[in-house]
Amino acid sequence: MGPTAQNLPEGGAVGKAATVEPTGSSELTLNSIARGNFRQVVGTAWSTVGGMEVRTVGGRYAIDGRLGEGTNGQVYRARHLQLGKAFALKVISPTIALDGAARARFNEEAKLASAISHPNIVSVVDFGEDAQIGAYMVMELVEGEPLINEQAAPMSVRRACDVLGQIADALDHIHRRGIIHGDVKAENIMLTAEATGARRRRIARLLDFGLARLSSGDGEEQLNGSPHYLAPERAAGAPPSVAADIYALGVLGYVMLTAALPFDGSVVEILMAHINRDVPGLAQRRGEAVEPAVEQLILRALSKDPAKRHGSAAAFRAELNAAMDALEQGQRQPSGPIPVAHRRDPTLVAAFERSRVAQALLSLDGDIVFANKSFARLVGIESRVEGLNVGQTTLANMVPGFARALRAAHDSGQPCERRARVFRGSDAPALELTLWFAPLGVPGLEVHLLVRVEDADPRRRDE
Template identity: 35%
Template sequence: MTEGTTEGHSLGHGRYVLQRLLGQGGMAAVHLAYDTVLDRQVAVKTLHTELGREASFKERFRREAQAVARLQHTNIVSVFDSGEDVGPDGTATPYIVMEFVEGRSLKDVLDEQVTTRGAMPTEQALKITAAVLSALEASHDQGLVHRDIKPANVMVSTKGVVKVMDFGIARALQSGVTSMTQTGMVVGTPQYLSPEQALGKSVDARSDLYSVGCMLFELLSGQLPFDGDSAFSIAYKHVQETPPAPSTLNGAVTPAVDALVAQALRKDPAHRFPTAEAMREEVERVAAGEQGNTPLQASTPLVIGEGPRSVHAAPSLTNFPPVGGATPPPQPYRPAPGPQTPPPYAQTPAPFPQAPPQFAKPPQTPQPFPQPQFQQGFPQGTPQPFPQQPMPGPPMPGPMTGPMPMAYPPPANNSNGCSTALIVVGVIVGVIVLAIIIVAIAVAGSTTGTSTY
């Protein structure tokens, strides 16, 4: 079957009528077809004629198609049928009948994003990668390794559902097809081959994870991690060279995503993610912006330039997801040095500070009655109201020459001393006045009696 003659051509003894060409690659071409038995549209992938010449390939492909047909997953393109079409000249064309996904390949979506934006947004790239890993998780559980993960083998439906296709084809190509290998045919796509595939070693599920890392690198940066003029030069780079970080090509990529890609692209399979499930969980954690204790969750550090205002204005850390790699583990949140909010009552003075309040230094007790004012009420010759000797009672405090003691008497005691002195003085004055009155009466009485006789 040649190009240009596919319209109206049928496969499977007339069951699948080819309508138009959807796309083609190095190994196969995909056609939109109509299933006349089940009355539905399907996608038919016809492998190139040279592949149908190998009997070992046809047998291996048939068994792999049967294994893929058992996979039932939202993110896997379902396989309905497989067989081979024999042309009039006797050439056999192997084909597989798959679920028709109305949408575009991831390669076409990426090309559009690169043209308009330079690369795919990180959030969208991580979401697509998580869906691809979910599909690989289901296939790996069945012991089926894809071996040819790349954007051209991923479909995105019009509703945004991601579908992985072409399970089993790459494995069939690598299983005993000696004549094809001898002619120098490259098995798979060199830009996405794992180092063990490039070296011809046995592969397992971790090889698919390396290919997913290459695909994610391309989605984030718009460029391949390794490229060259020949398949040999590309394979050499996969084995020997270290890819750059996606952030060096796209400044919007965070360190957490760099660490994720770096672990997926480790040369040694033992240093990659152990399973597709583990890698998917880390991708989802990075996409959600969660923060943990491993390097994958390290995000752009929060820089706080001011001290007191940052206590109230700094946003909470959500902190940027974890994969071992070059990114150091995140440091715990520590605000920048600056004046701190004082603790409660940190500046409250002590009950009796060194500089006491107004009652700290009791004032000097004034004279109860100044001498000049008191004497004005009595005639000359009247005895002094106050004796020259000090009055009995508690001694008056002298001038304070030494340091003030720490403990002070209550303020009420200052007024008690003054009140007591006034009372004593009043009693003495009253006694003196009474004595003068008595003496005056006695003198008057004696004068009166003398004049009567």
């Protein structure tokens, strides 16, 4: 079934770097299970693959060195001979290479994966069979940092939720195309930086689709994957599924929020714990309370019964969005008037004030820095609204995702839109609100909010 995890640190902590071992050793390193049966390897000659002298793979990739090794194969840094571009090239393990059915399934799934494009997924760009080394696949080489670094402490709730949302989006994308990842874990996620104007945002990238799942050849799926992330039904022998990926997503959230794995021990002990034991509370492992909406999200994903988990990655994402909105609202505190340290163009201020469209400039925390009279009338405040937090008005409560949209516009540097419908009773048509959030390059990093209000078209169905 695999090696034990008896060498894990106390409490199942994660984040310790894998030990670098001399080339040629077949022994897995300390913390190998927690690190996903993966070890960093150095010192391998650029032309050596699986003990053979290999100069090129598939006639077009030169091997520059080995990046790592897992239970399903070895990963090398490769260079396309014509393009000169670097890629990650995975050579499938001999166990799979000798199994014709497994090799055929690998080729079929690799072909499907190569057609997938998503910002949170590392793309498969090529695959094939080499006469000397057998089946291989080529993926884009991700230059970034691991999700969990050495001696990692629990992440902030906001950052953990951001990563979970991105990975949920990636899983939803592949699930809709009939692909089960089967190996979601912290070690299969890299963080890269993406620049948007003057801002930089961390992007979580999901690696290794688990395309080379082992098959015994008798029609039964062997137990594979990282034991610490394995759903109870998978530990009992059930095949990979959407529900199992959701469970692994819950474990991922648990790990990020507590810097510890839910269960520890030998592989058998871990698998039995997934089936029989309750997950230790997040507050117990984290050392402080976690927002109830976030904890409920994680524990639901970690339900023993697959039917009690989120029905899809999209459903997980929807509950996560609601939890993030609750988190944003809870962290806002009423504030006094905000002094404006810079002058605004009097002409623009006059146009802003005379506009019949409700407009305001909001800080990242939702404080109203500047607003026109139309905005004040919209939120039902006759006096000045500057200095108030938009969370203290009815507007934020009427528009689902308001806080998330405000932050998204700020973080991405791109405008976004939200819509809401407000019902006024049976004797009046509903109002339809359209909100535009546009970031501004002015001191204070303000976001420009415009709100259009119109009677809802009764012929238009609710989205």
